[in-house]
Amino acid sequence: MTTAVITDPKVIVALDYADQHAALNFIDQIDPGSCRLKIGKEMFTHFGPAFVKQIVDRKFDLFLDLKFHDIPNTVAKAVAASADLGVWMVNVHASGGRRMMEAAKASLESYGNDAPLLIAVTVLTSMEQQDLAEIGLNVDPQTHVKRLAQLTQQAGLDGVVCSAHEAATLTQQLGSEFKLITPGIRPAGSDAGDQRRIMTPAQAVAAGSDYLVIGRPITQAEDPAKVLSQINLTI
Numbered sequence: 335m336t337t338a339v340i341t342d343p344k345v346i347v348a349l350d351y352a353d354q355h356a357a358l359n360f361i362d363q364i365d366p367g368s369c370r371l372k373i374g375k376e377m378f379t380h381f382g383p384a385f386v387k388q389i390v391d392r393k394f395d396l397f398l399d400l401k402f403h404d405i406p407n408t409v410a411k412a413v414a415a416s417a418d419l420g421v422w423m424v425n426v427h428a429s430g431g432r433r434m435m436e437a438a439k440a441s442l443e444s445y446g447n448d449a450p451l452l453i454a455v456t457v458l459t460s461m462e463q464q465d466l467a468e469i470g471l472n473v474d475p476q477t478h479v480k481r482l483a484q485l486t487q488q489a490g491l492d493g494v495v496c497s498a499h500e501a502a503t504l505t506q507q508l509g510s511e512f513k514l515i516t517p518g519i520r521p522a523g524s525d526a527g528d529q530r531r532i533m534t535p536a537q538a539v540a541a542g543s544d545y546l547v548i549g550r551p552i553t554q555a556e557d558p559a560k561v562l563s564q565i566n567l568t569i
């Protein structure tokens with residue numbers, strides 16, 4: 335183990351590897367107290383629930399990022415299936431609407447204190463105003479995020495995924511208990527890639543982000559554990 339243990343680590347490392355061994359090699363170098371981990375569509379599609387359980391068994395808090403978006407009954411069942419895997423956090427798309435989110439929340443009632451945090455994606459951090467216009471949403475990203483975050487809170491969820499650019503406004507509007515999970519994080523000097531609404535780790539925390547989702551700047555570094563430690567020192 336090379337990474338320091340922190341109380342309530344803020345970094346969630348996005349394990350977007352096509353190769354299970356590369357992911358496990360990284361995990362072997364870090365301590366579960368130094369970060370949380372996220373498995374998204376790429377690794378889940380390759381390696382399935384067995385891989386999720388492997389990570390959970392290693393005592394990492396795991397965010398299962400499958401961004402469910404379907405009719406309420408289907409999403410409710412998928413969210414409950416995620417809870418059965420023992421994950422720490424699971425998400426849906428807020429644009430699936432109030433009834434879908436309420437059904438997802440209700441499906442976790444029977445899990446009591448073992449229920450994962452349930453959060454909703456607002457506007458993807460890869461999207462800017464022009465992308466919204468192309469899908470018929472003639473609104474600026476901030477306004478749309480605000481609207482979806484309000485709906486998410488009303489539906490009883492624990493927080494939202496948004497860009498750190500929206501964090502300060504959302505904290506003011508929705509209170510500090512409502513969790514803000516922010517991808518689109520880039521340490522100074524690193525490549526933005528396909529992300530559009532980005533911030534550095536320190537800026538994001540200062541803006542009010544509760545958790546920072548960081549993928550490629552860590553996973554594609556020559557020494558991922560070292561980059562994670564360096565980021566932890568800045569926040």
Ligand SMILES: O=C(O)c1cc(=O)[nH]c(=O)n1[C@@H]1O[C@H](COP(=O)(O)O)[C@@H](O)[C@H]1O
Nearest residue numbers: 348374399457458459495517547548549550
């Ligand atoms: O829900 C997410 O985690 C998510 C939402 C969003 O709006 N933008 C976003 O980038 N993500 C995820 O966050 C991670 C970001 O990875 P990097 O761009 O490599 O840091 C990816 O796994 C995305 O799927």
